[in-house]
Amino acid sequence: MFLKRQVPLAIVFIVGVIMLLSWFIPHEPFANLEIHATQWFDIIASFAMILGALNLLKLQGRKVIRRQKGWFYSLAAVLGFFLTLTFGFFFKGGYYLEVKDVGPNAPYFNQRVSEITHTEVDAVERAFTKIGEGKPINRNFYTHGGVLKLYNELSSKGAVVEIKQLPWGSHLQERGTFYSWIFYSIFTPLTSTMFALLAFFVASASYRAFKIRNLEATILLAAGIIIMIGRVPLGAYLTGWLPSWLQWLHLPRLQEWIYQYPNAAGARAIMIGIGLGIVGTSLRVILGIEKSFMGEK
């Protein structure tokens, strides 16, 4: 009980008080505490990620094994997890050619590189005028076989090229790697579709929910319409003809006024409330009153 209860509470209290004090004491050892704290955070977060992954596998795996309702979605989650893990850590792809010398047949080289990199021939020519110790061709291949074909083709025309592979880590953002294939071919279309559906649901929900039932609803509706029309070029177009003494009715101006005054006031009130809430909760955690982080009520 002592290890499970008193020790965590003591750690939270000591660390909380030290971190709080370090904000006000710009001298050693307090001055550099933030660097250490952020690195501790990174280390702990890494373990949390492992725990999170194991938890995901446990929950989704159980659903699949027991064939619970919607088990195929869980199967997709588990497969997606392993696919991403495999392409992130084991099979990266990302083969490319490094050019040491363009060789005697430069026009052929420029033309061919222009085709595979989708750049102008002039740009390729400029890029490979000064090669130095070696310059990569800006096109990655998923497999060694793919890059080998180009290697053989360019070598046969006299170019001096070398097959290389992207280092671990940098393969995460480069095209022509399996990880980026997941990102561009699966993740991007899925998340974009989900977000794009919002336009349809917003239209449908506005039609059904935005009703003039009372004064508050009417004010909300009027503000909503002014913002919606005033934020887009159509608003400026529709009220652009107004004479100067009626410029305050120009829709973009009206919407900016709503944005900057009533809306900012509301947002500020919410933020102050949240800020006070954070201070209160933090003090409760540091003083051991709030114990939900230990699984207690």
Next chain:
Amino acid sequence: MSSKFNTFLQNLDRLDRRIIFLIIGLVVLFPLLVPLNLPVEPTGLTRDAFEAIHNLPDDATVLISFEYGPSTKPEIHPMAVSVLRHFFARGYKVVVMCLWPDGLFMAREALDEVLNDERFHDLVYGVDYVNLGYRPGNEAVIKGITKSFAANFTVDSKQTDISLIPLMNDIRTVADVDFIFSLSAGYPGAIEWVLYASDPLQIPVSSGNASIQVNQLLPYVKSGQMKGVIAGMPGAAEYEALMVEYGLWNTRGEAAKSMDAQSIAHLVIVLFIILGNIAYYAKRKTQKKY
């Protein structure tokens, strides 16, 4: 009012949502196929952000952080491209970093798109700009770089040791940059930059955001803690218009083109709201009668 018309109005209240979906789909598609070229009028919020960037000293170093993914790409990516163009056109040194894992891809795409222009062909990686990539840790990373970049970013996105990157030799902490720009679609994002870097170290910050986020940021803009804000796709279109106005670019960008579709979609949504209210009143009138 004839009873037939009254029945029609009442039936409108039960309009099948698939019809609404179809109409929205068509009105969004039409301006994308046939551009209307509606004029874009920059608002004060966007102008403030633009001028804060434009008026930095010629040798300024700026930090741009990517905190968005593919879902909000249509809104935020055009402003990422415009802001990067603005930085490079003004000759600033640019440090790119990401607090979101997807931000790494967005940063790469935006840099590729901007640097593809022949005006920026002379820029050298590591000297004029650097992409430090993604680090996990959310606001802890921001707090970390207020003390040391090297402790948080040992290598850049190409796995080059940070000590071998000439641009990073002069940048030990975030206090060494002259301006921070956050391209943000949520948490961690612009607010965290204000709270943990800009305000404590007094570094000017601005931000480009998804429209839905702007409400939360306005208090920071009004208090002067944030130098303007680029609000969603309309803000991106306004920024593009300002780039043209200042002679830094010469064509309408992606955001301006998309604003035609958004204009018509908003108009149709407003028409739906009006129609919905007419149907609601017709129904209420009949219910009162009986």
